[in-house]
Amino acid sequence: MKAMRAITEIHWTPSALMLKWGDGDRVELASVWLRDNLREDRDPGNDQRLSDVADLPVIPRIRHAALQESTVRVEWEQEAGSASFDLDWLATQTAAIAGTRVLPQPRLWADGGRLDARRDFAWATLAAARGDSGVNASWLRRLVTEGLAFLADVPAEPGALLATMPLVGQVAETNYGLSFDVRAVPDPENLAYSDRGLGLHTDNPYREPVPGFQALHVLVAAPDGGESLFADGFAIAQQLRQEDPAAFEVLARTPVPFAYHSRNAKLNAERPLVQLSCRGEVVAVHYNSRSIQPLPFAAEAAERYYRAYRRFALLLREPRFMLRLMMRAGDLVVFDNQRILHGRTGFASARHPRHLQGCYLTRDSVFSRAALLAEGSSK
Ligand SMILES: [Fe+2]
Incomplete structure (x- = not known):
């Protein structure tokens, strides 16, 4: 203003x-x-x-x-x-x-493969973010514009994640609870709770609303594997829009069914892989091949959709977009779950008990806290 x-x-x-x-x-x-x-x-x-x-x-x-x-x-x-x-x-x-956005303009990063997560993104120690509202304000500003930010020296103990979240926003409880444990268990109800590698994805597109932000806190890191992967879905969608506008249009205009069923939840939602605002800007990416349902399209429409869907999936596998990081015990990452895709490489759970705790935050509360602290620090 x-x-x-x-x-x-x-x-x-x-x-x-x-x-x-x-x-x-x-x-x-x-x-x-x-x-x-x-x-x-x-x-x-x-x-x-x-x-x-x-x-x-x-x-x-x-x-x-x-x-x-x-x-x-x-x-x-x-x-x-x-x-x-x-x-x-x-x-x-x-x-x-004149068309100025209500929310902060996202700063896209298409070159994740060349970036250093510890150097090129916002990091603050928990003590600094907690003790200095200016540090918290600038960390949040980068979180909402770049889509992800990190905290360090968060005590590597259960519960420290939820105790930290007031610095970020409002935790959203789901059928997984207020927080969830990401570690390999026998017969997992979600593949996240195994030691498999996970390709880039966003979480829970079967939920309404889709979780706004996600936080993951490392309690025990795996020394060989379990590397964290991130990519900017807005930048990848923009790349697709430039390279293959027809495929982009198909992904933006086609509703896709997502579902998750377990003992205590039966969740279904329908949304496009690339979500546009009324102005035609990309405002969300929803990509989760584990929960996508059989696509309800007959022959020709199915072929057209699969062509676009595969194009996007291949972009997601390109190393140039992918930020890689070995997170350490006490590291905590927060990212925009409707923009940043995340994944991990596989690890050997029999040898190392990798353990993360995660939670979701409402999207508006993170933007609200960022705006409130920005106002406070500019006075
Ligand atoms: Fe995930």
């Missing part, structure tokens, strides 16, 4: 207000839009709107508008009094109308 920008020109007609800012930006605000955004129509305490669009005059006509100190005052025909619009608020709305 640009603070207290100056307005150099102001014009109005009965149906719209035109503003020109000192930096040359222009915006045209409809009379009905202004009339719907009166300060007086919001609760002064919680800022929630007290009126509804059906309460507005159908065609409110501006009678007069003028700059007055740090506000623009507007009067409407057939209405007593006037309304004032704060310049800071108008500047924010001008940016929004």
Whole structure:
């Protein structure tokens, strides 16, 4: 947001207000839009709107508008009094109308294979993040823009993960519990609980909502294997969009069924592998070949889908996208589960009892904490 920008020109007609800012930006605000955004129509305490669009005059006509100190005052025909619009608020709305995102712009990393996870991503010790809100703020800012960030020196003991999560966001409980143990067990209900390698994937696309962020804390590292893999799904989707737009469109427009059934859960959801916003931006990637169901497409549609699906799967296997890291006991990674794909190499559980604890966090709570701390550190 640009603070207290100056307005150099102001014009109005009965149906719209035109503003020109000192930096040359222009915006045209409809009379009905202004009339719907009166300060007086919001609760002064919680800022929630007290009126509804059906309460507005159908065609409110501006009678007069003028700059007055740090506000623009507007009067409407057939209405007593006037309304004032704060310049800071108008500047924010001008940016929004110009298409500025509500959430921080993601910083994509397509070259994971050339990056060093310990050097090129955000790391903070638990003590520093806990003891200094500025460290916590900058760590969260990088988490939400780069999609993953790491904490070090988190005590390698059960429960330390959940005790750490207030620094990140709100834990989301699932049928796996508030947290879950990732280690090899006999007859696992999920292949994650075996010693197999796992290809890049996102977790739980069968859930509604899909877990927003995931945290994994290493209690016992495997010395030979169990390497952690990460890749930026937004960057890979963008690559597919450039290389093969038809395949990208198929993945973005086709709903795919995902399911997970166990003794205590029967979860089903349908979503595209690449999810777009109304503006056509990639806002989520859902890829989990373990839980994808038989695709309900007949011959030709199935062939078209498989061509696109395979194309994406092959990109996921390309080493150039893949960030690799041997996590150590006490390391903790947090990543955006709707953007960052994760996986691991296999390990020998008979020789080494690799053990991680994991949990999910609601997506909005992580963005909220990042925004709150950013506000606090900029004051
Ligand atoms: Fe996973």
